[in-house]
Amino acid sequence: SILIIDFGSQVTQLIARRVREAGVYSEIVPFNSAAEKLPGINPSGIILSGGPASVIGDETPRAPEAVFEMGVPVLGICYGQQTMCAQLGGRVEAPDHREFGRAEVDVVADCALFDGVWEVGQRDQVWMSHGDTVTAIPEGFTAVATSKGAPFAVIANDEKKFYGAQFHPEVVHTPRGAELISNFVHKICGLPGDWTMASFKEQAIESIRREVGDGKVICGLSGGVDSSVAAVLIHEAIGDQLTCVYVDNGLMRAGESEQVVSLFRDQYNIPLIHRDASDLFLDALEGQDDPEVKRKTIGRIFIDVFDEEASKIGGAEFLAQGTLYPDVIESVSFAGGPSVTIKSHHNVGGLPERMNLKLLEPFRELFKDEVRALGRELGMAAELIDRHPFPGPGLAIRVPGAVSRDRLDILRKADTIYLEEIRNAGLYNEIWQAFAVLLPVRTVGVMGDGRTYEYVCALRAVTSTDGMTADYYPFSHDFLGRVSTRIINEVQGINRVVYDTTSKPPGTIEWE
Numbered sequence: 001s002i003l004i005i006d007f008g009s010q011v012t013q014l015i016a017r018r019v020r021e022a023g024v025y026s027e028i029v030p031f032n033s034a035a036e037k038l039p040g041i042n043p044s045g046i047i048l049s050g051g052p053a054s055v056i057g058d059e060t061p062r063a064p065e066a067v068f069e070m071g072v073p074v075l076g077i078c079y080g081q082q083t084m085c086a087q088l089g090g091r092v093e094a095p096d097h098r099e100f101g102r103a104e105v106d107v108v109a110d111c112a113l114f115d116g117v118w119e120v121g122q123r124d125q126v127w128m129s130h131g132d133t134v135t136a137i138p139e140g141f142t143a144v145a146t147s148k149g150a151p152f153a154v155i156a157n158d159e160k161k162f163y164g165a166q167f168h169p170e171v172v173h174t175p176r177g178a179e180l181i182s183n184f185v186h187k188i189c190g191l192p193g194d195w196t197m198a199s200f201k202e203q204a205i206e207s208i209r210r211e212v213g214d215g216k217v218i219c220g221l222s223g224g225v226d227s228s229v230a231a232v233l234i235h236e237a238i239g240d241q242l243t244c245v246y247v248d249n250g251l252m253r254a255g256e257s258e259q260v261v262s263l264f265r266d267q268y269n270i271p272l273i274h275r276d277a278s279d280l281f282l283d284a285l286e287g288q289d290d291p292e293v294k295r296k297t298i299g300r301i302f303i304d305v306f307d308e309e310a311s312k313i314g315g316a317e318f319l320a321q322g323t324l325y326p327d328v329i330e331s332v333s334f335a336g337g338p339s340v341t342i343k344s345h346h347n348v349g350g351l352p353e354r355m356n357l358k359l360l361e362p363f364r365e366l367f368k369d370e371v372r373a374l375g376r377e378l379g380m381a382a383e384l385i386d387r388h389p390f391p392g393p394g395l396a397i398r399v400p401g402a403v404s405r406d407r408l409d410i411l412r413k414a415d416t417i418y419l420e421e422i423r424n425a426g427l428y429n430e431i432w433q434a435f436a437v438l439l440p441v442r443t444v445g446v447m448g449d450g451r452t453y454e455y456v457c458a459l460r461a462v463t464s465t466d467g468m469t470a471d472y473y474p475f476s477h478d479f480l481g482r483v484s485t486r487i488i489n490e491v492q493g494i495n496r497v498v499y500d501t502t503s504k505p506p507g508t509i510e511w512e
């Protein structure tokens with residue numbers, strides 16, 4: 001396996017992901033517990049991640065000395081390269097100007113890391129993000145690539161198999177970066193690329209069994225991909241020690257609650273409690289038009305209802321959640337100071353504390369597309385696995401202004417038509433998320449010979465890889481015209497349809 005020592009970079013999980021993509025198992029350990037864990041792991045190679053700290057000074061994070069004495073290959077990335085240099089006798093300094101974003105490297109010498117990727121004399125794009133820079137390299141190393149801001153953009157000691165890159169090979173903005181990481185794990189560490197999602201599944205099942213023992217687990221099903229795959233995986237691991245709870249908040253799309261309940265009860269045979277709490281939610285939302293207040297209200301009632309249902313089960317020790325890595329990373333703050341809350345996505349944040357349950361989160365290290373791959377591995381149906389994400393507060397954040405039963409009904413009808421047309425056009429899987437929004441604005445129209453004064457419906461569709469950034473989807477005019485005609489003809493209450501062409505940033509995906 002590969003051991004990744006984490007110095008706190010925002011993208012450490014991307015390193016793990018690239019290693020997984022190369023078919024190799026990896027483990028991440030924080031730098032401050034690496035020394036004690038090292039002997040138990042016995043890795044074939046070590047990657048030192050980037051991080052927000054500065055190498056300059058005494059009390060800064062360091063790799064355990066053993067890392068450089070075990071005779072295994074080491075790849076230091078950004079901070080990892082700097083600490084490797086500092087620890088092995090090189091020098092790191094803070095230059096006048098820092099380097100963030102796209103940069104170019106010039107390859108000046110061969111090394112095993114570049115094998116089949118870069119040749120001497122080549123120039124290629126990389127992604128830099130550093131303040132300090134290496135100004136002298138330890139004995140035995142040579143500079144194999146340079147950049148304007150980093151004379152030692154890549155350094156190599158082929159004999160010891162130590163490598164360092166100032167840039168980030170793990171991010172997509174370094175186009176050949178994944179190949180460099182693949183070279184490191186295959187050619188330099190000599191690991192075969194035979195680790196797959198099937199292996200992940202086996203390992204995850206093992207570790208769920210170990211963690212849970214003969215305890216009881218409850219899992220809140222939302223109908224979305226993450227909680228569904230979590231439920232199926234956990235059920236495979238511990239069978240009926242798992243009970244799922246589905247709380248219908250009255251904010252789901254047309255037909256959705258029925259689908260979830262029948263799928264889990266009838267097809268997967270997973271014990272499921274179905275609680276229809278629509279009235280509780282909708283009554284509480286009455287007259288509330290602030291997006292954050294809506295989220296908090298929905299989150300609070302969800303916790304109450306879930307708690308009530310779960311306590312009927314009795315004796316549960318664990319709460320299972322389909323938390324993904326991007327959720328984990330979004331909820332912590334970084335070196336730049338606490339991050340600003342744009343939207344309080346984590347609507348059920350208080351649940352485990354309140355219920356005095358331990359969290360079971362088998363996907364904390366995975367990205368959404370990896371959870372989808374795992375779902376396929378578990379034999380789950382494509383319609384479920386490839387579903388677009390759906391937010392916890394549901395349609396409430398797609399009716400700007402106050403939510404009412406009437407407005408939700410109008411929205412459901414429009415949304416159904418829109419998604420039906422997207423599916424018919426074969427575009428569903430090209431789009432990351434698509435939905436209709438019912439604006440609280442009425443406009444004048446003319447239908448037949450009469451005047452109308454009805455609501456505006458906005459359509460949204462985006463492409464994205466992780467929901468953090470997104471682009472609007474370029475539908476044909478033909479397609480937009482067809483959807484708009486159908487919605488206006490078939491949905492009473494809407495007489496105008498508009499298409500949202502905002503990317504994220506500066507927009508967000510949802511309107512609230």
Ligand code: XMP
Binds near residue numbers: 346389468
């Ligand atoms: P935004 O609108 O922030 O959305 O660009 C990014 C992704 O997150 C989803 N989203 C939420 N999910 N609770 C959730 O569980 C929320 O409050 C929430 N708000 C947005 C959104 O649907 C998109 O996939």
